[in-house]
Amino acid sequence: MRYLSTCAALMLVAPAFAQEAPDRAEGLAAWDRIFTVTAHPRCTNCHVGEEGQPMWQGLGYGPEAVHGMNVRAGESRIGAESIPCDACHVTSAAANTVPHAPPHIDDAWRLPPVELAWLGKSSAEVCAQLRDPETNDGHDIASLVDHLQNSAFVNWGFAPGAGRSVPEGTLDALVHDVTVWGAAGTPCAGDQG
Ligand code: HEC
Ligand code: HEC
Numbered sequence: 761m762r763y764l765s766t767c768a769a770l771m772l773v774a775p776a777f778a779q780e781a782p783d784r785a786e787g788l789a790a791w792d793r794i795f796t797v798t799a800h801p802r803c804t805n806c807h808v809g810e811e812g813q814p815m816w817q818g819l820g821y822g823p824e825a826v827h828g829m830n831v832r833a834g835e836s837r838i839g840a841e842s843i844p845c846d847a848c849h850v851t852s853a854a855a856n857t858v859p860h861a862p863p864h865i866d867d868a869w870r871l872p873p874v875e876l877a878w879l880g881k882s883s884a885e886v887c888a889q890l891r892d893p894e895t896n897d898g899h900d901i902a903s904l905v906d907h908l909q910n911s912a913f914v915n916w917g918f919a920p921g922a923g924r925s926v927p928e929g930t931l932d933a934l935v936h937d938v939t940v941w942g943a944a945g946t947p948c949a950g951d952q953g
Contacts, residue, residue, distance in 0.1 A: 787944025790937040795883045797934050800927035802917040809877035837871040845869040856921035867912035887948035901942030905935055
């Protein structure tokens with residue numbers, strides 16, 4: 761009787777599970793789409809490393825161009841040690857319309873902590889970074905999704921205005937891909953077996 765009911769329970773659960781849990785290949789495909797976003801200049805211009813120099817990539821200054829006027833974010837990541845970001849990047853919810861003006865969002869412009877640096881890193885490196893709370897600001901998948909949906913920076917990245925290019929896809933598609941990648945067990949290309 762117990763055997764039969766376990767069987768019946770499995771028959772009920774198995775097809776639903778097969779439909780809902782994406783496999784490793786689907787997870788990796790979702791990751792590839794996520795990486796086209798995280799590798800885009802609208803994101804990597806801020807997600808830079810220790811040198812603390814934001815980038816002006818994709819703004820017509822050449823592919824490796826660092827922020828003009830010798831701007832350094834410093835350890836504070838807001839330029840407190842030299843010229844603060846908010847000397848030029850004001851906090852405002854108004855649309856960005858003027859090309860080459862310092863972009864504004866409804867939050868204080870700043871660089872992410874050093875361990876969230878993505879600039880120049882491979883897909884496998886950023887993948888490993890983004891699934892590890894030590895290098896993703898302490899997020900699990902649910903809070904990562906929450907950050908993507910609610911961060912003024914991420915929202916600006918998909919709608920920067922003023923003639924700036926945007927990553928492929930939409931923010932909703934990115935959120936969907938992160939959910940699929942998470943449900944597949946956050947696979948990365950470099951994983952064993
Ligand atoms: C003296 C003024 C000034 C200061 C200070 C300044 N910026 Fe900028 N920033 C600009 C201007 C102007 C642009 C737009 C350049 C363009 O589009 O040609 C810009 C663009 C950027 C971009 C590129 C945005 C994109 O489209 O991808 C980033 C990132 C950035 N700034 C970050 C920072 C950070 C972080 C700080 C503080 C550490 C800072 N900036 C301080 C003037 C400034
Ligand atoms: C103006 C700078 C800036 C830009 C542009 C920016 N971010 Fe961030 N990002 C930050 C900061 C700062 C944090 C750290 C959390 C905070 O202070 O809000 C962060 C944190 C994150 C996090 C959570 C921590 C992590 O790295 O795992 C994700 C995910 C993220 N950003 C995604 C993006 C994506 C995707 C884009 C492009 C569409 C983007 N960001 C563009 C500044 C930026």
